[in-house]
Amino acid sequence: MEHIQANLGAVGIYVALNFFILVWIANSTGSLRRKLKISIGNGGNQHLERIMRGHANAAENIPIFLIGLTVGALIGMPLIAIHLLGIVFTIGRAIHAHHFIMEDAPFKTRMIGFGIALLAMLVLFAGLFVHGIWALFG
Secondary structure, eight states, rough: HHHHHHHHHHHHHHHHHHHHHHHHHHHHHHHHHHHHHSSSOOOOHHHHHHHHHHHHHHHHHHHHHHHHHHHHHHOOOOHHHHHHHHHHHHHHHHHHHHHHHHHOOOOHHHHHHHHHHHHHHHHHHHHHHHHHHHHHOO
């Protein structure tokens, strides 16, 4: 039981950090809306459209990764794996969010952030899948 508590404690760190990323991009979206005086939609503003898409992308990807990390913690994933996957994913998401917040960031920052986060997601979900098959068929 101690093992699971430590694992869930580690997951809690990445939940908090990724929650901060969501708040950061949400606040940036709201700030730009107030500055441009656009309350609904993007008003044809490309920067607002960009930041809204980045916000939506974060809201789409962060929850599923954190659910997977929680499942991994509950089924006994090694603590070091939780930390490695959590920090890699979080760094990727932070770079990705920063790309969308900036008005004119180079495309490569988006691809770097996405690629780093995707790597963590693929490793996590492959591990969960293999563990599930192994648990099912022994």
